[in-house]
Amino acid sequence: MEAYLHDNPQIKSIRVAAADLNGQPRGKRIARRYADKAIAEGTRFPYSVLNLDIWGEDIDDSPLVFEAGDPDGILMPTERGFVPMPWLDAPTALLPIWMFHHDGRPYDGDPRQALARVVARYGERGLTPVVATEMEFYLIDDRGRELRVPPSPRSGKRRHQAEILAMRQLDAWDNFFTALYDACEAMDIPADTTISEAGPGQFEINLMHQADALKAADDAWLFKIAVKGLARQHGFAASFMAKPYPDYSGNGLHTHFSVLDAGGNNIFDDRRAGGAARLGHAIAGCIAAMPGSMLVFAPHAGSYDRLVPGAHAPTGIAWAHENRTTALRVPSGSPAARRIEHRVAGGDINPYLFLAAVLGAALNGMEDEATPPAPITGNAYDKDLAQLPASWAEAIEAFDQSPEIVRIFAPEIRRNFLATKRQELRYMGELSKDEQQDLYLDTV
Numbered sequence: 001m002e003a004y005l006h007d008n009p010q011i012k013s014i015r016v017a018a019a020d021l022n023g024q025p026r027g028k029r030i031a032r033r034y035a036d037k038a039i040a041e042g043t044r045f046p047y048s049v050l051n052l053d054i055w056g057e058d059i060d061d062s063p064l065v066f067e068a069g070d071p072d073g074i075l076m077p078t079e080r081g082f083v084p085m086p087w088l089d090a091p092t093a094l095l096p097i098w099m100f101h102h103d104g105r106p107y108d109g110d111p112r113q114a115l116a117r118v119v120a121r122y123g124e125r126g127l128t129p130v131v132a133t134e135m136e137f138y139l140i141d142d143r144g145r146e147l148r149v150p151p152s153p154r155s156g157k158r159r160h161q162a163e164i165l166a167m168r169q170l171d172a173w174d175n176f177f178t179a180l181y182d183a184c185e186a187m188d189i190p191a192d193t194t195i196s197e198a199g200p201g202q203f204e205i206n207l208m209h210q211a212d213a214l215k216a217a218d219d220a221w222l223f224k225i226a227v228k229g230l231a232r233q234h235g236f237a238a239s240f241m242a243k244p245y246p247d248y249s250g251n252g253l254h255t256h257f258s259v260l261d262a263g264g265n266n267i268f269d270d271r272r273a274g275g276a277a278r279l280g281h282a283i284a285g286c287i288a289a290m291p292g293s294m295l296v297f298a299p300h301a302g303s304y305d306r307l308v309p310g311a312h313a314p315t316g317i318a319w320a321h322e323n324r325t326t327a328l329r330v331p332s333g334s335p336a337a338r339r340i341e342h343r344v345a346g347g348d349i350n351p352y353l354f355l356a357a358v359l360g361a362a363l364n365g366m367e368d369e370a371t372p373p374a375p376i377t378g379n380a381y382d383k384d385l386a387q388l389p390a391s392w393a394e395a396i397e398a399f400d401q402s403p404e405i406v407r408i409f410a411p412e413i414r415r416n417f418l419a420t421k422r423q424e425l426r427y428m429g430e431l432s433k434d435e436q437q438d439l440y441l442d443t444v
Helices: 001-008 032-041 047-051 111-124 168-172 173-186 213-233 275-297 302-305 349-368 392-401 403-408 410-427 433-441
Strands: 013-021 025-031 043-046 074-079 093-100 128-139 191-196 200-212 238-240 253-258 319-321 327-329 341-342
Touching: 001 032, 001 302, 001 403, 025 032, 025 043, 025 047, 032 093, 043 047, 047 128, 047 253, 047 327, 047 410, 111 128, 111 213, 111 349, 128 213, 128 349, 168 191, 173 191, 173 403, 191 302, 191 327, 200 213, 238 433, 253 349, 275 319, 275 327, 275 341, 275 392, 302 392, 302 410, 302 433, 319 349, 341 349, 349 403, 392 410
Parallel strands: 013 093, 319 327
Antiparallel strands: 013 025, 043 074, 074 093, 128 200, 128 238, 128 253, 191 200, 253 341, 327 341
């Protein structure tokens, strides 16, 4: 890490930041001359900082605050090291950090530690999850009272129609996407294909699969920060809100995952002995945990606007082969690349909690050798299926009561996440729809 600063003498400012339970970066600005101390000794801030609500406020009656004296944890650099922040005017580097106790134990209230806990469970069984993410977002002009698509930098026109796979949309925003790809390259984020999506000013960028779930979550978290920062630099906003426009499709965040054994073989490969069975076990685990995981997949008041029938987001609990109306899809293709696509989550999630929930659920099913229901065929919206929790309040209670969630997440992070979401639910009712929209536009 010291080598990065040595090789980049232009860096004037350092940020250190960790993800809180809502995925918000929390941290400090540090003078470059003191960066060595942050690398070697870490930095400190209260445990409670990773348990703030969406407004950045303490949780009422949290045992981390007055009851405990609001003590500090130790935040050490992750294995990621420094990444540049090219959307800022001054040359700046971000050092991602995560939280530990003073005796070196991981702090169980840190969402990155929650994912590390799940990855360790895989490692104990000689297994490695391989993960890719699909990141959907809108480019938005938020200068007026209503959100609008920004005017095209090329034509000056606002196009308010669907633009699925429209090349002219990619061309219109070429300067922004060129800057974004340059940033991803500098930040070691494996950005692959970009497409224009169904909504006006909506795009999707795929982040390539990799056999490091922690890095995949880091990439998704850093990607969201970079997209929003670069959009502001270009004169508009970018939003991963689940449903910024009531009349257009929402933003999803899908993940594709498979699992490798110690020999590097995909255990879902259905040409190999037991491959189809292991794939089924993982699907069964994901289905069993889906109701309890809904609070992770749809963590905000506006998240549930996306989850309505016929809106390209799942509402029923089912799986299928090559079917995008279901919550779980098994894509076609080479058996060696057999994988599960999990399609429930919105773009407004915390990537660490999201991947912990998905991968933890799949491992639960594999450990139990659980049997999945039969795959469906046809339109899932027309089927009589068990339904996902349809409201924030239902999802909170499902998370609280879920035995599957108990197996995936440590007690402290479950307690903190529930307290956060219950406080947000209580206070969100005081805001108008417009005030909620303003809040989420600049946060999630």
